[in-house]
Amino acid sequence: MQLNKLFLKVTVCLFLAVLLFQSCADEEAPGVSPPAASSVKIKFYAFPASSAGDSLAERDDRLTSVKAWLFENGILSEVWEQIPFSGEGYELKLDKVSGRLYAVAAEDGLAMDMRDAVVGTLTEQEWLKATVKMKGGELKHFATGSLDLSAGESRVSSSTLVLKRGIARFDLQIEPDQSIEVESLTLKNALQDAYCFPQESVTVPEDAVYGDHVVRFSSPLTSDSLGVVHVYEQANPELKVCIDAKVSGSPVRLEEKMPEVIRRNSVYVVKVKNEEQGLQLSIEEWNKEHIDLDVSVSSRLKIASASVLPEGVEVADEGSTLKLPHAATDFVFGVDCDNELELVSAEGSALVQVEAVPQTGANLYRVRKPLYVPNHPQEEVVLQFRRKGLTNAYPEDCIRLSASPNPVTVSGLLAFDPETYACDFGRYIDNELGVLSLPDGKQLSVEFDRGEDPWIKIDGRDSSGACRVIAGWKPNDKTADGRVQAARLVISDKEDASRREEYVVKRRNYGLPVTWFHGVWWCKYNARGNSKSFDDQILSSSDPAEMAGKTVYDYLASCPAEDFLDLWRWEYMGDSGMGMEVVDDGGKLVLAGYNNGEKVHLNKLPANALSPEGYELPSFEEFNRVFDATDYIWMMWNGSHKLKVPWEGHEIVNRERFWRNGLQLGTVPMQNIIICRMSSPDFPEHEGITWYGASAQWNSDGIRHADHYNNILFAMSSATGQGWYIAGGLDNLYLNKNGAGANNSRVLRFKKSPVEYIYGYLE
Numbered sequence: 001m002q003l004n005k006l007f008l009k010v011t012v013c014l015f016l017a018v019l020l021f022q023s024c025a026d027e028e029a030p031g032v033s034p035p036a037a038s039s040v041k042i043k044f045y046a047f048p049a050s051s052a053g054d055s056l057a058e059r060d061d062r063l064t065s066v067k068a069w070l071f072e073n074g075i076l077s078e079v080w081e082q083i084p085f086s087g088e089g090y091e092l093k094l095d096k097v098s099g100r101l102y103a104v105a106a107e108d109g110l111a112m113d114m115r116d117a118v119v120g121t122l123t124e125q126e127w128l129k130a131t132v133k134m135k136g137g138e139l140k141h142f143a144t145g146s147l148d149l150s151a152g153e154s155r156v157s158s159s160t161l162v163l164k165r166g167i168a169r170f171d172l173q174i175e176p177d178q179s180i181e182v183e184s185l186t187l188k189n190a191l192q193d194a195y196c197f198p199q200e201s202v203t204v205p206e207d208a209v210y211g212d213h214v215v216r217f218s219s220p221l222t223s224d225s226l227g228v229v230h231v232y233e234q235a236n237p238e239l240k241v242c243i244d245a246k247v248s249g250s251p252v253r254l255e256e257k258m259p260e261v262i263r264r265n266s267v268y269v270v271k272v273k274n275e276e277q278g279l280q281l282s283i284e285e286w287n288k289e290h291i292d293l294d295v296s297v298s299s300r301l302k303i304a305s306a307s308v309l310p311e312g313v314e315v316a317d318e319g320s321t322l323k324l325p326h327a328a329t330d331f332v333f334g335v336d337c338d339n340e341l342e343l344v345s346a347e348g349s350a351l352v353q354v355e356a357v358p359q360t361g362a363n364l365y366r367v368r369k370p371l372y373v374p375n376h377p378q379e380e381v382v383l384q385f386r387r388k389g390l391t392n393a394y395p396e397d398c399i400r401l402s403a404s405p406n407p408v409t410v411s412g413l414l415a416f417d418p419e420t421y422a423c424d425f426g427r428y429i430d431n432e433l434g435v436l437s438l439p440d441g442k443q444l445s446v447e448f449d450r451g452e453d454p455w456i457k458i459d460g461r462d463s464s465g466a467c468r469v470i471a472g473w474k475p476n477d478k479t480a481d482g483r484v485q486a487a488r489l490v491i492s493d494k495e496d497a498s499r500r501e502e503y504v505v506k507r508r509n510y511g512l513p514v515t516w517f518h519g520v521w522w523c524k525y526n527a528r529g530n531s532k533s534f535d536d537q538i539l540s541s542s543d544p545a546e547m548a549g550k551t552v553y554d555y556l557a558s559c560p561a562e563d564f565l566d567l568w569r570w571e572y573m574g575d576s577g578m579g580m581e582v583v584d585d586g587g588k589l590v591l592a593g594y595n596n597g598e599k600v601h602l603n604k605l606p607a608n609a610l611s612p613e614g615y616e617l618p619s620f621e622e623f624n625r626v627f628d629a630t631d632y633i634w635m636m637w638n639g640s641h642k643l644k645v646p647w648e649g650h651e652i653v654n655r656e657r658f659w660r661n662g663l664q665l666g667t668v669p670m671q672n673i674i675i676c677r678m679s680s681p682d683f684p685e686h687e688g689i690t691w692y693g694a695s696a697q698w699n700s701d702g703i704r705h706a707d708h709y710n711n712i713l714f715a716m717s718s719a720t721g722q723g724w725y726i727a728g729g730l731d732n733l734y735l736n737k738n739g740a741g742a743n744n745s746r747v748l749r750f751k752k753s754p755v756e757y758i759y760g761y762l763e
Contacts, residue, residue, distance in 0.1 A: 041086075042145075137213075164264070186213065243270070332365065385398060430471045528566075568693060582694050600742055629642060635733040723746075
């Protein structure tokens with residue numbers, strides 16, 4: 001006969017106590033938060049009586065030393081050395097309701113390291129490291145608990161603090177009718193001291209002491225026995241159990257390793273069985289799911305047949321389960337039971353809320369469940385009840401709620417918050433955001449608030465029901481100032497667009513001013529400051545040339561000197577993305593922070609290593625669509641050049657040059673600073689690319705070369721480090737293929753990264 005059956009034949013009370021004790025909990029038992037008032041009732045669960053002759057019930061009666069400690073703001077503020085017994089239990093009167101209350105119930109003589117519990121001095125973290133020790137080889141029983149006096153929304157006139165056992169119990173199961181007599185049981189290498197309160201994980205104190213714990217029975221045990229030995233919670237791979245027994249009068253010694261982790265408030269069963277190969281020993285942690293109930297508490301709870309359930313809610317499992325749809329629902333159901341029920345807990349989902357309908361006495365309960373977002377898993381919620389008049393709650397007194405998952409799944413970058421139904425990227429992003437897979441009969445659409453651009457589109461449903469969600473880009477968007485841009489994805493019935501589910505997608509809408517040239521959207525301005533940050537760049541919402549009604553070429557030729565130098569003075573090297581400014585160093589123009597020992601070649605970095613989201617460095621080939629001519633390109637002259645490799649048949653590039661004069665940076669005057677525009681006569685609607693920037697620096701001599709500041713080195717993406725450079729003096733400036741070394745500074749001119757969906761262009 002199984003051990004659990006034998007135990008439960010004794011009395012219902014015996015079952016209740018065992019069941020409660022074996023309910024493992026790694027944390028202190030939660031209480032109900034008190035009001036700004038009165039009292040806390042302190043209770044602890046009792047062990048059942050033992051058939052081994054050790055009166056455990058009597059031992060529970062000796063847990064009479066009940067003390068409490070209150071910590072406020074992490075510091076000990078009050079101590080109760082002995083809490084009085086009030087008839088129904090121990091009750092603590094409170095003058096104030098704040099902080100966290102700790103309580104310990106123990107046998108007299110519990111050796112507890114109090115950690116110098118001085119009010120106003122002891123911290124809560126120090127207190128939680130308090131330990132208990134065996135005294136004279138005897139383990140004293142104790143129970144602990146804590147209660148947050150400040151938490152909770154529901155306030156009642158009094159609160160209950162439930163204390164849970166600080167030790168583990170070992171029971172002995174002996175297979176009957178096999179002439180087995182157990183004379184003694186020894187726990188080898190058992191922990192002799194332990195933490196009084198649970199830690200984040202099961203652990204042992206520093207300098208812990210270990211030893212053997214021997215229990216010799218006054219008369220040999222021949223049948224199942226409860227509580228033959230108790231031990232402290234411990235993580236101990238060296239813990240073993242040894243049994244001395246006789247089988248048909250012949251002595252036998254058995255030894256077996258214990259589980260490496262022994263948890264407080266848990267029951268372990270040492271099983272002794274005579275097999276063909278001899279006497280066998282095994283250890284199991286008690287599984288409460290397999291305990292049989294006595295008839296007095298075995299009647300199953302069922303959903304009341306009179307319950308009016310909404311669409312999508314179904315009764316299953318012979319009335320013990322409610323199946324809920326993935327959609328939002330709010331309803332009341334009844335439970336058939338001869339007793340009045342108390343809802344003790346509803347565990348399994350943070351989203352499903354269940355509460356008793358007050359003042360009815362009819363076992364009615366309200367269920368509120370929100371819409372589950374795509375990819376939210378199925379959830380099982382267990383509603384645990386306690387019958388009126390009973391002290392304890394039983395696993396069988398429950399109703400299960402089975403909440404279905406959303407049939408729509410999503411892959412990719414989209415992930416919707418289960419409470420807000422939003423996916424907020426918090427940054428600029430474009431191209432494919434994700435793929436939604438829809439069941440038959442469903443459709444996906446996108447909606448925008450009035451005045452918002454259609455920045456998201458749905459790429460139609462394929463044969464598998466998959467719909468791509470694509471974020472787009474708008475060239476030179478005047479609203480792209482970093483504002484939040486939102487759209488609603490709507491899932492609905494294909495037949496009549498009913499049963500809508502709305503999910504919001506958000507991004508930060510940033511954009512850099514661009515111009516199109518031979519298949520590339522080039523940025524109009526060089527990078528400045530932190531090249532990776534939109535906040536440091538010229539945005540399309542505040543393009544100074546656009547605001548002045550001019551092209552960039554015309555604007556740079558005529559803008560105030562201070563504004564020109566602010567755009568002109570930035571260069572980069574290495575992989576930091578932090579720009580270096582041209583400064584006056586004792587009458588010499590140099591780059592602040594220049595490092596002649598730089599080893600990282602900027603051109604060899606990934607194309608998007610230094611750019612804001614959605615932008616990147618153009619490739620060497622894309623620069624060739626502008627610079628790679630059949631002959632020298634003389635930058636000091638206006639004119640045109642012919643490309644070696646025409647872009648889709650377009651080979652002519654026009655050039656315009658302007659010398660900016662009358663500039664001064666610090667004490668250094670600057671003349672003949674080049675500004676050059678290159679454009680295509682085949683695409684006159686685009687203003688072309690305007691080149692400007694300071695000379696490269698490659699040593700401590702600064703940026704002046706051949707008596708001018710126009711030897712510009714262009715950054716680009718090239719795995720081999722190729723590049724383009726304006727070489728020569730003022731009277732012979734020409735473009736030259738030259739990637740230069742890692743310690744050469746460069747101007748950064750980004751392009752828009754490839755984007756699948758462009759909206760609002762030429763509107």
